Amino acid sequence: MLKVPEHQVAGHIASDGKLGPLVDDQGRFFKPLQGDSRGEHEAKFYESFTSNKKVPDHIRRYFPVYHGTQLVEASDGSGKLPHLVLDDVVSGYSNPSVMDVKIGSRTWYPDVSEEYFKKCIKKDRQTTTVSLGFRVSGFKIFDHQESSFWRAEKKLVLGYNADGARLALRKFVSSNSPADSNLTPNCAFALEVYGGSNGILAQLVELKDWFETQTLYHFNSCSILMIYENESILMKEGDDAPAARAQVKLVDFAHVLDGNGVIDHNFLGGLCSFIKFIKDILQSVDKRDETDTSLLENGR
Amino acid sequence: MQLKAPEHQVAGHIAKDGKPGPLVDDKGRFFKPLQGDSRGEIEVKFYESFSSNTEVPEHIRRYFPVYHGTQAVEGSDEAAMIVLENLLADYSKPSVMDVKMGTRTWYPEASEEYIQKCLRKDTGTTTVSAGFRISGFEVYDHKESSFWKPERKLLRRLDVDGARLTLRKFVSSNSFSDIGSKPDSAFASSVYSGSHGILTQLLELKTWFESQTLYHFNSCSILMVYENESILKGNDGDDARPKVKLVDFAHVLDGNGVIDHNFLGGLCSFINFIRDILQSPDESAES
Numbered sequence: 229m230l231k232v233p234e235h236q237v238a239g240h241i242a243s244d245g246k247l248g249p250l251v252d253d254q255g256r257f258f259k260p261l262q263g264d265s266r267g268e269h270e271a272k273f274y275e276s277f278t279s280n281k282k283v284p285d286h287i288r289r290y291f292p293v294y295h296g297t298q299l300v301e302a303s304d305g306s307g308k309l310p311h312l313v314l315d316d317v318v319s320g321y322s323n324p325s326v327m328d329v330k331i332g333s334r335t336w337y338p339d340v341s342e343e344y345f346k347k348c349i350k351k352d353r354q355t356t357t358v359s360l361g362f363r364v365s366g367f368k369i370f371d372h373q374e375s376s377f378w379r380a381e382k383k384l385v386l387g388y389n390a391d392g393a394r395l396a397l398r399k400f401v402s403s404n405s406p407a408d409s410n411l412t413p414n415c416a417f418a419l420e421v422y423g424g425s426n427g428i429l430a431q432l433v434e435l436k437d438w439f440e441t442q443t444l445y446h447f448n449s450c451s452i453l454m455i456y457e458n459e460s461i462l463m464k465e466g467d468d469a470p471a472a473r474a475q476v477k478l479v480d481f482a483h484v485l486d487g488n489g490v491i492d493h494n495f496l497g498g499l500c501s502f503i504k505f506i507k508d509i510l511q512s513v514d515k516r517d518e519t520d521t522s523l524l525e526n527g528r
Numbered sequence: 529m530q531l532k533a534p535e536h537q538v539a540g541h542i543a544k545d546g547k548p549g550p551l552v553d554d555k556g557r558f559f560k561p562l563q564g565d566s567r568g569e570i571e572v573k574f575y576e577s578f579s580s581n582t583e584v585p586e587h588i589r590r591y592f593p594v595y596h597g598t599q600a601v602e603g604s605d606e607a608a609m610i611v612l613e614n615l616l617a618d619y620s621k622p623s624v625m626d627v628k629m630g631t632r633t634w635y636p637e638a639s640e641e642y643i644q645k646c647l648r649k650d651t652g653t654t655t656v657s658a659g660f661r662i663s664g665f666e667v668y669d670h671k672e673s674s675f676w677k678p679e680r681k682l683l684r685r686l687d688v689d690g691a692r693l694t695l696r697k698f699v700s701s702n703s704f705s706d707i708g709s710k711p712d713s714a715f716a717s718s719v720y721s722g723s724h725g726i727l728t729q730l731l732e733l734k735t736w737f738e739s740q741t742l743y744h745f746n747s748c749s750i751l752m753v754y755e756n757e758s759i760l761k762g763n764d765g766d767d768a769r770p771k772v773k774l775v776d777f778a779h780v781l782d783g784n785g786v787i788d789h790n791f792l793g794g795l796c797s798f799i800n801f802i803r804d805i806l807q808s809p810d811e812s813a814e815s
Contacts, residue, residue, distance in 0.1 A: 493659035497793025
């Protein structure tokens with residue numbers, strides 16, 4: 229039985245008879261092959277990537293596992309369509325908080341049509357893509373107080389400036405009510421999600437190291453998905469509680485091209501900028517915790 | 529004070545049609561005319577800010593020309609000039625290359641006209657494809673005992689393979705005018721590698737760019753300089769003295785808490801090109 233995935237934060241959504249991805253109960257994700265060759269292109273990338281011996285093993289964890297293509301009943305009722313079969317990156321999480329960040333200071337690339345170029349550059353300039361080297365595409369957080377998911381409004385997200393992006397990244401790891409826009413995000417989970425030897429920052433830095441030398445692919449218009457289990461952090465008691473299991477995944481490969489001996493400087497620049505934003509949040513949380521500790525020590 | 533036109537300008541403005549160009553004196557100083565429409569002012573503002581900015585680490589200052597303020601110079605309509613250290617003063621036969629760094633030369637705050645002009649140039653060159661483009665260079669040709677400089681037009685049409693070839697040519701000793709001959713990359717290790725080589729310096733810059741949010745170096749160039757004469761003379765004492773300098777700050781803006789991801793991406797790509805040359809001294813080993 230295939231159903232609409234619960235945790236899509238960006239991209240096409242299968243709802244109200246629209247064409248979109250589906251999931252099964254075995255942890256698989258079915259992405260319909262989009263028209264105009266983008267779907268085939270993405271399948272071609274997955275095929276190449278899966279069998280490419282030059283991709284180091286420790287880097288494969290950042291990519292969804294590919295299981296070929298399959299004819300599946302499409303979500304919009306149009307009959308059986310070819311779908312990409314991938315591991316569902318959020319299966320295994322009960323209440324995942326998810327954020328999609330499009331990486332790169334440009335989403336267009338050489339040799340695209342004039343029309344596509346104009347469309348991309350307009351969006352790049354209107355969002356933080358040009359200024360920051362990345363833009364938040366969408367995110368949702370599990371709100372414990374409400375026991376439900378809070379989703380950031382798409383229009384608001386696309387209208388972010390640098391401060392908005394910064395705030396979103398803080399909100400993403402906060403436990404105070406996301407619906408209340410007057411509340412300063414408390415970054416309660418920042419250290420566990422962003423920090424630590426297995427946290428988001430460590431994973432991004434590992435990816436960055438690979439991007440400094442890999443000339444296999446140019447990941448035009450790709451996103452980084454950040455996922456973590458919200459529920460376990462709040463419920464934990466003691467040191468051996470389940471971890472946040474923060475994860476970084478690269479997704480959306482409809483525009484990937486061969487590297488042709490050149491590194492993906494567009495993605496890398498944006499990734500470095502994104503890393504700096506995460507680092508800044510961790511540093512500000514560290515400082516704040518230090519101040520809090522010293523206040524405690526002064527007997528206040 | 530005797531002022532004359534510098535011998536080794538490879539890119540940027542030169543004295544032409546009555547417009548002032550840069551000058552050098554015999555005391556190791558370089559005089560750069562202030563460019564029109566506020567670009568000159570921006571450059572001065574940058575140098576002034578940079579010289580006194582305590583957040584710039586000491587070991588990074590070596591990558592920037594020393595600034596000596598501005599001065600009105602006789603014979604140039606008393607127009608103010610930026611006084612900088614002459615980067616080539618200590619070299620007798622410097623080979624010089626100017627590489628404009630970044631996947632784009634425009635920036636959001638610029639005028640629409642300027643943005644379109646830059647975009648056209650960026651897409652037509654290796655700026656978009658490789659994250660940098662070679663603006664100009666000059667190499668000392670020992671056989672001819674003279675400097676060889678390619679036509680600027682040819683450089684603008686370089687593609688990725690052409691840029692790679694040019695970076696090899698820059699450190700080669702065989703004939704430049706012969707288009708057919710493969711560059712021998714004879715000086716690649718003396719210039720690009722080693723603890724004082726170009727690659728080491730670029731890596732030090734890269735580390736700074738990964739965290740500095742002070743300035744965005746839009747449209748800036750990296751200048752690579754080395755002494756050709758000493759390598760050929762074979763003196764073990766003299767080395768090529770390879771040097772990396774950032775130049776041209778007419779479009780620098782405040783970082784505003786964001787790293788210069790545009791410059792950094794291009795710099796990483798450039799570093800990879802240099803590494804490739806060092807790893808495969810024989811050009812044919814690259815394919």
